[in-house]
Amino acid sequence: MLLQAQALSISFGGLKAVQDVSLAVPEGSISALVGPNGAGKTTLFGLLSGFLRPDQGKVLFDGRDITGMAPQRAARLGMARTFQIVQPFGAQTVRENIAVGAHLRLPGRADALAAAEAIARRVNLGAQLDKPAADLTVCGRKRLELARALATRPRLLLLDEVLAGLNPAEIDEMIPVVRLLAADGVTVLMIEHVMRAVMSLAAQVWVLAQGRLIAQGTPAQVTRDAAVVEAYLGHGAAARLAGQGGAGRAEAGR
Incomplete structure (x- = not known):
């Protein structure tokens, strides 16, 4: 396993944001972390990537204990993440934005800028290399956030809602980009609310609710799980859907 979380927990002012969460991400896979808003998904990413230190538990990267390791050190080991709010x-x-990430491995400016151009083309930003980042659309900014992370040459990429705010056509354009990451050897763990993307991309899914893992399995398995239906649609929803012959269960993840 490339990434392992072992019984991670953290509280903020008495609020248990993440509670005893364990998961293991195989190298070369695309996996997803889903759950209702406020479930603790981004907090868990903070624990995994070193932006937060857990109260309890461990994070292992390629067998090495990196619990609480500074993000820049984790990046040098091969872990990168994107952020839900793109800045x-x-x-x-x-080109210059992407080169910032490339400087982690390439200290020379010319080399970093050349690498930035290749990465931009990889995420379909090649035609906008010389455009100011402030002029990009929401979709363009999401692609740029992904490109900056890729520029660090990660082995593991944590994607925090890279599809959020995109229209259906833009989502359809981004799904193959993410799929190609795994084909190129990058392991992906993604937080995502767009369930058709999760169903298309992820081999395994963990479901977080109120800071706890409530289900794991294939996308098809978790969308049929009664606890997942309850977490998304409220108390009694699973029984109501069962009474309707299960119609609409696939909508539980939306």
């Missing part, structure tokens, strides 16, 4: 360097070009 590019607006006055810099797309």
Whole structure:
């Protein structure tokens, strides 16, 4: 396993944001972390990537204990993440933004800029390399966030709602981009609310609710799980759906 979380927990002012969460991400896979808003998904990403230190538990990366390791050190080991709220360097070009990530491995400016161009084409930003980042659309900014993370040459990429805010056509364009990451050897763990993307991409899914893991399995398995239906649709929803012959269960993840 490339990434392992072992009984991770963290509280903020008495609020248990993540409670005893364990998961294991196989190398070369695309996996997903889903759950209702406020479930603790981004907090868990913070624990995995070193932005937060757990109260309890461990994080292992390729067998090495990296619990609480500073994000820049984790990045050098091969872990990168994106953020739900994208904040590019607006006055810099797309090329220059991506080069910031490339500098982790390439100290020379010319080399970093050349790498940035190749990565931009990989995420379909090649035609916008010289555009100021501030002028990008929401979709363009999401692609730029992904490109900056890819520029660090990660082995593991944590994607925090990379499809959020995109229209259906833009989502359809992004799904193959994410799929190709795994084909190129990058392991992906994604937080995502767009369930048709999860169903298309993820081999395994963990479901988080109120800081706890309530289900895991294939996308088809978790969308049929009664606890998942209850977490998304409220108390009694699973029984009501069962009484309707299960119609609409696939909608539980939306």
